[in-house]
Amino acid sequence: MTDLVTLAELGSPLAVIGGAAYARHASPAAYWSTVGLPLSVARLLASYSSTMDACGLAVEPSRWRALAVRATTRREVRPVPPRRGIIRPTSTGLRMRLRLVPGQEPADVAASAERLRHAWGVHAVHVRDVKPGVVELRLVGFDVLRKVRMPRRSGSRPLEVPVALREDATAFVRDYRTVPHELVLGATLSGKSMYLRNLVTGLASQPVVLVGIDCKRGVELAPFAPRLSALATDPDQAAELLPVLVKEMEDRYDLIKTRQGIKPGTAEELITSDIWGLPEDERPAPLVLVIDEIAELFMVATRKEEERRDEMVTQLIRLAQLGRAAGIYLEVCGQRFGAELGKGATMLRAQLTGRVCHRVNDEASAKMALGDIAPEAVQASCAIAPELPGLAVVGDTSGGWSRIRTPYLSLADAAATCRATAHLAPDVPALNPFRPFVPPLPGAEPDSVATASPVTE
Template sequence: DYQKVPHALTVGANQSGKSMYQRNLISGLAKRPVGLVGIDCKRGVEQRGYAPRLSALAITPDEADGLLEALVGEMEERFDLLSSHGVPDMWGLPAKLRPVPLVVLVDEVAELFLVAVKKDEERRDRMVMRMIRLAQMARAVGIFLEVCGQRFGSDLGKGATALRAQLTGRVVHQVNDKQTAEMALGDIAPEAVFAATTIPPDRPGVAVAGDSSGGWSRIRTPAMTPAEAVAVCREFAHLTPHLAALAPFRPAVPAAPAPAVPLLKPRPVTE
């Protein structure tokens, strides 16, 4: 329920089940009347296949910078709409005026923080500031963050801790070190840290989920192949909303693969 837990952080080591978790999340959201926005700075290797159901996609840090700027602009326009109608959040608007909810899926958050040369620091600072603004304010206008990464500590740089504090939902898969589990769960459910550190490497998909209420549980993500998630996105592509602010980032939709044609024509067996 994004109205109760509007933003979330998912962490875990390689092959721990993070991608499987995100496939299930996207497949579930794709069937609902919401807009999906992807930020996958690994050149889109995880999210490009979901293009039929994405209202916007950024696959490089430069594109992510522009997309986050557009999202902040969309947020501010929605606040203007709330102000003009005298309501505190978009759920108080008449249904015909209510903007479509947006879920922003960040695949590897470290790619937004890490810079190779000093001249990229200004871009990094802009992106982090925009994400913090969205995390602090966008809940009221129906924009929600789902952030994913191997770890998300203060070592990523300025703004990391401030952003993490706003991501109230936490899902921790198998991790490489205790510090990662403490970083993700220690501030909301300290007793869950031990449960997270005891997840064995040979149990991908097992995770500990918690939120700011202090409650937590052990979960396991159902198995889902990339092809299955892509098929769901294609099936429900007609639900993809078009937003003018995000139009420059609307991904091209690849053609569906043609059915295989047998090289030999079968001949009936006759007696």
């Protein structure tokens, strides 16, 4: 009996420790909620002042404060750390706001993020500027990019699609009205197709015209055919489709100019410079053009193909330069996109505001994506490991960048979503000749999309 009691006394703590270690590896979110969160809060509360002092974030108190402390407490006057707000636990970490002391700036706190991470025992510390004199610290308790779980509250407005998770546990939202055009680069098996799959699936549930150009014979975009209003599967079809899109853009500009030509004295809110200022019953549906393997449009072998290439590149540049006001947006994907593709490649890339760089085969490809907007992000994109598909570095023309990872979405689920939302595709008569042929499912009644004619040669 005594041996059993002794075994229980020794085995219970060992079982608890072993279970915690297993949970930390197998279910980091559960471990954080039960063990990591209380420990990190205790460390933060116990060592806040000393940690801020060690990181150089505490300053000497004012003369009046020093005199008041000596007169009332007769103790040593210590440096004053930034005032800490309420600690708000989350499912992935902690959040709290700091009111900076005079003379500090957010960059001072950001420079000490790595020290704060080690001092408080968390996976990462991210700093965000809230307003003048106030920053928010977002402490992440574990590696949220190892197993991606999108936040529940990532509600989107029209043309906003949450497609990935940032390393600070917030959703990366693709917002076309803020960043109208985007370039997505990535080597084979880097996760570029998964990013595109999540993006198209997110747009499928919105009243958006989806147009695809997939010169790999349609193997990437063909599963989404029920939801696509037009699909070109080779450069010849793309050469026929692009002029139609340019004509659609010009027609939309004529519609905007008609609204601008209204009589003097009309209220300012009725005068617009893009389709979003038009009345809802007159506004054309936004159009997103998805191009997979952009390099295939630049490849030429004969003089005739070179002339066709020049025409297509010119039309793409026009769409990129003028399409935003007409509600036409570009999503350009490829493995490499540089000046070596030919005339117009660099000019087209300059119009693509958003940049997403997955794992690439060389540093030059990373520089093509991020070097002109966020040079420090180039090395981060080159360090992406092959065993982490879907991990990418995203940046924009503001110079900011962060790591993201796309959640897994099977091709069957994505195709099923596009088939279920096929009725949401807006009607654009000019694109009807390019509507992809969709064979009906076995045992299903053919619908208008399924019986549409194939792309004309």
